[in-house]
Amino acid sequence: MSYTFNDLHTQAIGGNWRDGNGTLYIQNHNPYSGELLGTASSASPNDLHAAYESADQVQKEWNGLNPYKRRDMLLELAVLLEKREAEITELIIDELGGTRLKAGFEIGLVKDMIKEAATYPLRMNGQILPSPVDGKENRVYRMPVGVVGVISPFNFPFFLSMKSVVTAVGAGNGVVIKPHEDTSVTGGTMIVQLFEEAGFPKGLVNAVLLDLSEIGDLFVSHPLNKVISFTGSTAVGKKIGELAGRYLKKASLELGGNSALIVLDDADIDYAVSAAVFSRFTHQGQICMSANRILVHESIKETFLEKYKETVASLKVGDPREDDTIIGPLINKKQADTLMNIIDNGIEEGAVPLLKGEANGSLVSPTILTEVTPDMKAAREELFGPAVSVLTFRTDEEALDIANASDYGLSGAIHTEDIERGAELAKRMETGMIHINDGTINDEPIVAFGGEKMSGIGRLNGDESLDAFTTKKWISVQHTKRAFPYS
Known part of the structure; x- marks a missing residue:
């Protein structure tokens, strides 16, 4: 598959590139010329379920690979990005009206984020902790959450999708992306193509192009989705936060600013x-x-x-x-x-x-x-x-x-x-x-990024992203027989 709009205006689910089964169509226009770049049939609830099922199943395969192998694959992803940089630049310019300067800036941020995520497989560190109970050993493991849902905006779609996607994958998770409808390629399907071309298991990363009028709350409420990472407006972020709370899901909300x-x-x-x-x-x-x-x-x-x-x-x-x-x-x-x-x-x-x-x-x-x-x-x-x-x-x-x-x-x-x-x-x-003595626009791969008040909840980058997309599991081992109080 080439990196062109003709090939990337489609659903990317479970390693298959196909039309959605929804009843609507998502049109993508060049914001400068008004040219129609492509039309995709929308994803149905069943399509979304298939994407989550794929991410859930393939995640187990992915997390079972040797951590050094996963690290090397992520580094290969960075090499592939450099190879494809000229093509991706053109897509950014045409799909979201970014200048060449902006495209170069955005791609540079993605490169740095991939290289940071490549360290995650070797940073899934656990602990051995003492116990007040004689003969007990406490082990605390850092585990991937399983499946992460990523909702990305239209302004920096490649970076703000990859910021969560590649770090979630680096921590051992599967991913489903819902890109903004105006940037469905650079924020969604192009990313899936990069992962597949770099040799990652097909279906580990999926992209669904959908209309919320057909899907409703399902992207957030789906039971296979353990963490939602949303970047966008405060108004939408509030709704996602409410939904995440209702279904007891962890949410990372990167919202608006002033x-x-x-x-x-x-x-x-x-x-x-x-x-x-x-x-x-x-x-x-x-x-x-x-x-x-x-x-x-x-x-x-x-x-x-x-x-x-x-x-x-x-x-x-x-x-x-x-x-x-x-x-x-x-x-x-x-x-x-x-x-x-x-x-x-x-x-x-x-x-x-x-x-x-x-x-x-x-x-x-x-x-x-x-x-x-x-x-x-x-x-x-x-x-x-x-x-x-x-x-x-x-x-x-x-x-x-x-x-x-x-x-x-x-x-x-x-x-x-x-x-x-x-x-x-x-x-x-x-x-x-x-x-x-700097500008307000800064984002670095190892420094905590996030806002206060109506600008969001949570932090990403570095250890913060590792924490966002993993959970801790306590496994204790009783090496000697314990005296129970009534048996």
Whole structure:
């Protein structure tokens, strides 16, 4: 099978590439050109059951392999990715409107995550623990959970699927992926193809393309699914969390953000501008860690905004296939309309557009809103596109209050020459991740990733992913006869 849309618009279940048995069709369009990339018949409940059955059965075979063999296969997966990188780049550009720069960035993240997951088979460590009972030995084993269900978003579908898929596999599990309908290939079927081409057992990793109107809650509630890993909006994440709780399943929820990038009065302004542009406009601002709010000390506001506007205005907007394009299309026109409504609402509430973008279909040029206050919708809601709110402050305490005045708490950044000043502020920010003299967009394979408040539950990467996709089993051995109290 080649890495083309014609071959990958299909269900990938149990090692078989076939049409779904649902009654609906899932269409996939190029967000820039509008071209129809492919149509897939949807999965039925029986198809989903077949995917979970396959993952459950093949997982036992996979986990029975020698750990060194599993490690070597995961390393071969990284080698294959490098071989297929050019083809995957084209798929990312066409399916989600990512620029070449973005595609390279995303593929690099996946490479690092695969190499980290390759260490997991040799890290399934157990313990021997003492007992208060004479003659007893306590053994604690780390075991795979069995089957992991992965629901991935449209913005970084390859990475945000693989972040859970490859680590779950590395820990000895089978997987069923439900990619976003707009990125069913790069977030789903292409990943299955990579695993199969690398020689993994067929059916260990499966991808189902489905419509929730046909499936309902079954993806989460299915009895063979032991852990749900979801990345997406807070609204959907709440529903998945409720379902997981109802069925007593473990859930890892990586949700939305409203990150603040704080520029203190002693910051290197030119450097802070570069970090702020990168933090907002990478992949058109469609990143949960993006800096939605730029908080600038009032003493440097004018200088900062002058430089910031000049840089943002120079970013090329257009065809993501062109090498110098920085801002490509949003995933669809609905997302563009939602963003423009928030921008217009902000202006109605009193925000002043330093730069006012326009929408042409799914293509949106940058907007910079100034004179924003924390109570405005533009400051409270996630701006999932090329728009940013700029707020000012007088003191560090005021900056902290503004930054924390959000229901979200995913990422953030602080720019200052005084590292300890920044570190003390960072400790008091209600966010899962905070970066001093850097951008808000960071994800590293061995560092705990996750948010606070409405930005999610749980952590992934490194030991955190190993914990997320395994369980502990206590086996005790009574080496001598124990005296029971009544027999």
